[in-house]
Amino acid sequence: MRARSKWGCGCGRCLKTFPRRRRRCCAMNRLRRFCAQPALVLLLGGALVLGCSGEQERQTSPRDSGPREQQEAQQTESTPSGASGQVDAADTAETARSEDAEQPRPSAREVQQQGTSAGRNEDQSDAAAADGQSSQAASPGFALALRPILGGHQFHQPIEMIELPDGSLLVAEQRGYITRFVEDGTEIRQLGILDLTESITFRGEQGLLSMALDPNFEDDPYLYVYYSPREANVTRLSRFRIVQGQAFVGSELVILEIPQPYSNHNGGAIRFGPDGMLYLGLGDGGAANDPQGHGQNRETLLGTVIRIDVKDIDTTTPYRIPTDNPFFGIAGVRPEIWAFGLRNPWRMAFDQETGMLWAGDVGQDRVEEIVIVQAGENHGWNVFEGDECFRSEDDCAALSEAVAPVGVYGHDEGCSVTGGVVYRGQALPHMVGAYVFGDFCSGTIWGLRPDDGAETGWVRDVILESGELIASFGVDNAGEIYVLVFGGPIFKLVGEER
Numbered sequence: 001m002r003a004r005s006k007w008g009c010g011c012g013r014c015l016k017t018f019p020r021r022r023r024r025c026c027a028m029n030r031l032r033r034f035c036a037q038p039a040l041v042l043l044l045g046g047a048l049v050l051g052c053s054g055e056q057e058r059q060t061s062p063r064d065s066g067p068r069e070q071q072e073a074q075q076t077e078s079t080p081s082g083a084s085g086q087v088d089a090a091d092t093a094e095t096a097r098s099e100d101a102e103q104p105r106p107s108a109r110e111v112q113q114q115g116t117s118a119g120r121n122e123d124q125s126d127a128a129a130a131d132g133q134s135s136q137a138a139s140p141g142f143a144l145a146l147r148p149i150l151g152g153h154q155f156h157q158p159i160e161m162i163e164l165p166d167g168s169l170l171v172a173e174q175r176g177y178i179t180r181f182v183e184d185g186t187e188i189r190q191l192g193i194l195d196l197t198e199s200i201t202f203r204g205e206q207g208l209l210s211m212a213l214d215p216n217f218e219d220d221p222y223l224y225v226y227y228s229p230r231e232a233n234v235t236r237l238s239r240f241r242i243v244q245g246q247a248f249v250g251s252e253l254v255i256l257e258i259p260q261p262y263s264n265h266n267g268g269a270i271r272f273g274p275d276g277m278l279y280l281g282l283g284d285g286g287a288a289n290d291p292q293g294h295g296q297n298r299e300t301l302l303g304t305v306i307r308i309d310v311k312d313i314d315t316t317t318p319y320r321i322p323t324d325n326p327f328f329g330i331a332g333v334r335p336e337i338w339a340f341g342l343r344n345p346w347r348m349a350f351d352q353e354t355g356m357l358w359a360g361d362v363g364q365d366r367v368e369e370i371v372i373v374q375a376g377e378n379h380g381w382n383v384f385e386g387d388e389c390f391r392s393e394d395d396c397a398a399l400s401e402a403v404a405p406v407g408v409y410g411h412d413e414g415c416s417v418t419g420g421v422v423y424r425g426q427a428l429p430h431m432v433g434a435y436v437f438g439d440f441c442s443g444t445i446w447g448l449r450p451d452d453g454a455e456t457g458w459v460r461d462v463i464l465e466s467g468e469l470i471a472s473f474g475v476d477n478a479g480e481i482y483v484l485v486f487g488g489p490i491f492k493l494v495g496e497e498r
Contacts, residue, residue: 143495144428144445144463144464144493144494144495145464145493145494145495146464146466146468146483146491146492146493146494147491147492147494148489148490148491148492149482149489149490149491149492150169150181150183150188150489150490151188152489153181153188153489153490154487154488154489155171155173155484155486155487155488155489155490156173156174156175156486156487157173157174157175157207157471157486157487158171158172158173158174158471158472158484158485158486158490159172159173159174159207159208159209159210159471159472159484160172160210160211160472160474160484161472161474161482161484161490162211162212162213162474163474163475163476163477164180164213164217165217165218165477167183167477168180168181168182168183169181170193170211170213171490172208172210172211172225173208174202174207174208174209175197175200175202175207175208176195176196176197176198176199176200176202176207176208176227177192177194177195177196177197177208178192178193178194178195178196178208178211178223178225178247179191179192179193180192180193180245191245192246193223193242193245193246193247194223194225194240194246194247194248194249195249196208196225196227196249199227199229199230199249200227200228200229200230201228201229201230202228203263204263204264205263205264205265205266206228206263206266207227207228208225208226208227209226209227209228209235209266209267209268209269210225210226210268210269210270211223211224211225211226211270212224212270212271212272212278214272215272215276221241221242221243222239222240222241222242223239223240223241223242223247224237224238224239224240224255224270224278224310225237225238225239225240225270226238226268226269226270226280228260228266229257232257233259233260233261233263234257234258234259234260235257235258235260235266235268235282236254236256236257236258237254237255237256237257237258237270237280238252238253238254238255239252239253239255239310239313240252240253253313253314253315253318254318255308255310255313255318255319256280256308256318256319258282258301258302260285260286260302261285261286261287261292262285262286262287263286264283264286264287264344265283265284265285265286265287265343265344266282266283266286266344267280267281267282267283267342267344267345267346268280268281268282268283268346269281269345269346269347269348269359269419271348271349271350271357273307273350273355273357274350274355276309276311277307277308277309277322278307278308278309278310278319279305279306279307279338279348279357279373280305280306280308281304281305281342281345281346281348281359282301282302282303282304282305282306282342282345283302283303283342283343283344283345284302284303284342284343284344284381284382285300285302285303288364289364289382290303290343290381290382293382295340295341295342295343295380295381295382295383296340296341296378296381296382296383296399298327298332298333298334298337298340299332299333299334300334301334301336301337303340303341303342303343303381304334304336304337304338304339304340304342305337305338305339305340305342305345305348305357305359305373306334306336306337306338307322307325307336307337307338308320308321308322308336309321309322321335321336325337325338325375326338326375326376327376338373338375338376339373339374339375339376339377339378339379340377340378340379341377341378341379341380341381341383341402341403342359342361342371342379342381343361343362343363343364343381343382343385344361344362345359345360345361345362345371345373345419346360346361346362346416346417346418346419347359347360347418347419347420347437347472347473348360348373348419349419349420349421349422349473349475351422351424351435352422352424352479353422353424353433354422356372356374356422357372357373357374358370358371358372358373358419358420358421358422358435359371359372359373359419360417360418360419360420360437361379361381361405361417361419362416362417363385363386363417364385364390365385365411366385366386366388366410366411367385367386367387367388367408367409367410367411368386368408368409368410368411368414368415368416368417368439369386369387369405369407369408369417370405370406370407370408370417370419370435370437370448371403371405371406372406374403377403378399378401378402378403379402379403379405380399380402380403380404383395383396383399383402384396384399384402386405386408387404387405387408404456406448406456406457406458407435407437407446407448407456407458407460409439409446409460413439413442413444414439414440414441414442414444415439415440415441415442416439416440416441417437417438417439417440418437418438418439418440418470418471418472418473419437419473420435420436420437420438420445420473420481421435421436421473421474421475421481422434422435422436423435423436423447423479423481424479425475425478425479425480425481426478426479427478427480427494427495428480428493428494428495430495431447431463431495433449433450434447434448434449434463435447435448435449436448436463436473436481436493437473438466438470438473438483439470440469440470440471441469442465443465443466443467443468443469443470444462444464444465444466445462445463445464445465445466445470445483445493446460446461446462446463447460447461447463448460449461464493466483466485466491468483468485468488468491469485469486469487469488470483470484470485471484471485471486472484474490480492480493481493
C-alpha cells in the first residue's frame with residue numbers, strides 16, 4: 001500500500017510537491033496571494049474541489065471533496081442567496097482537518113511528480129504559453145502541443161464543449177453560462193444559448209456540471225444539462241428546448257433530481273450512448289470515506305452510472321427505464337443503475353468505434369483510476385480505491401465481484417483525474433485508439449492503450465506536460481481532441497511527426 005502523505009492540503013503542499021511551480025501553485029484564477037490567504041480560494045475562485053480525508057488533509061477539485069467541506073462550512077455566508085448552506089456534521093469534521101485550502105478543483109491529497117512530470121520548470125511553461133502552445137509531448141515518434149482556439153478567448157471555468165452540426169461550438173461554464181461561438185472569417189461571434197446563473201448554486205464542486213445534445217438534435221433540438229439548483233440539496237438533470245438558437249429557462253423539463261447529502265462528489269457527465277439511451281455519472285454523495293456507504297448500496301443512485309430512456313418524455317413521464325438494464329425488475333435495487341461502486345466519476349465518454357463507455361473516477365488519498373463502465377459491474381468503492389484495498393483485508397477479499405480499473409496512477413503523479421476520450425481522429429495517426437485523459441493538479445496528459453504484453457493488459461504513456469488545470473476534454477465532429485482548462489483558453493491537441 002502507498003504510504004500516506006506527510007503533508008496536508010494547501011499551497012505549501014503544492015510547493016513541496018512542485019518546487020519550481022510557485023506561480024502555478026499560488027495563482028489559481030490569478031490569485032497571487034493564494035498561499036498567504038488560502039481562504040480566498042473558494043470565495044473568489046468558486047472552483048471544484050476534492051478533499052483530504054483520514055489522517056491526510058485534502059485539496060479541492062471539480063469533482064472531489066474533502067477539505068473543501070470545511071471551507072464551504074466557513075464560507076456559507078458568502079454563497080449566493082438561496083444556496084444551500086447546510087453542512088452536515090460529518091462534512092464539517094472532515095473539512096476541519098484542512099488548515100489551508102488548496103487549489104480549486106481537483107486535488108485531494110499529496111501531489112508529487114516524478115520522471116517526466118518533474119522535468120518541467122516555470123520558465124518553460126511561461127515560454128510555451130507565450131507561444132500560444134503548451135509544452136511538448138513525451139511519447140516517442142511524434143510531438144504534441146496545445147493550440148488555443150477561438151482567438152485565445154479566456155474562459156473562467158469551462159466544463160464542457162460540443163461542436164454543433166454547423167461547426168459552431170457550445171461551451172458550458174460552471175458558473176451557469178452556455179455560449180455558442182461562431183467563427184465567421186476573422187470574426188468570432190458569441191451568442192448566449194442558456195443562462196442559469198440565477199438558478200444554480202455555484203461554489204466549490206457545485207454549479208453547471210455537464211451538458212449534452214439530443215442524439216437526434218436536428219429533428220429534436222433539445223439540450224440536456226446537469227446542475228446544482230439553488231433551492232434544494234439535490235443535483236438536477238433537465239432538458240431545455242432550443243428555439244431560434246436559444247434555450248429558454250421557461251422551457252425546462254426536470255427529468256430527475258438526486259438528493260445530495262453533502263455538497264461535493266456530484267459527479268456529472270451526461271452522455272448519450274450508441275443505443276440512444278442517456279447515461280449519467282453520479283458521485284457517492286460526498287464527504288470523505290463515503291461515510292454513508294453509498295458506493296456499495298444499490299438502493300441509491302449515488303456512486304453509480306445510470307441509464308435511462310428520455311425519448312418522448314413529458315412532465316408525467318420524465319424518463320423511462322430500459323427493460324434491458326442489468327437490475328431491471330430486481331427488488332431492492334434502483335433499476336436505473338447501469339454500474340455502481342464509483343466514488344466520483346467526473347468525465348465519461350463513449351468510444352465512437354467500439355461503443356465502450358470510459359470514465360475517470362476521482363480517488364481519495366492514494367489512487368486515481370480509469371474504468372470501462374459495463375452493465376451490472378461493481379467498481380469497488382468504498383471497499384477498494386482504484387486497485388488498492390481501502391477498507392479491511394477481509395472486506396476486500398469478500399468483494400470478489402469488484403472489477404479492476406484498466407488504468408491507475410498514484411498521487412506522486414497527480415491528484416485528481418480528468419476523464420478523457422478515445423482518439424478517433426485523423427490528424428494524429430499515432431494516437432488512434434488511445435484513451436487520452438489528464439490530471440487537474442499536475443496538468444499531465446496521458447494516453448492509455450491496450451498492450452497484451454503488459455501485466456494489466458494496458459500501458460499508460462505521458463504524451464504531454466501541459467502545466468494547465470485540466471477540467472475536461474472535448475471532441476469535434478472530426479474526432480479531434482480539445483482540452484478545457486480553468487482560467488485560460490480552450491486548446492486543440494495538435495501534433496506532427498518528429
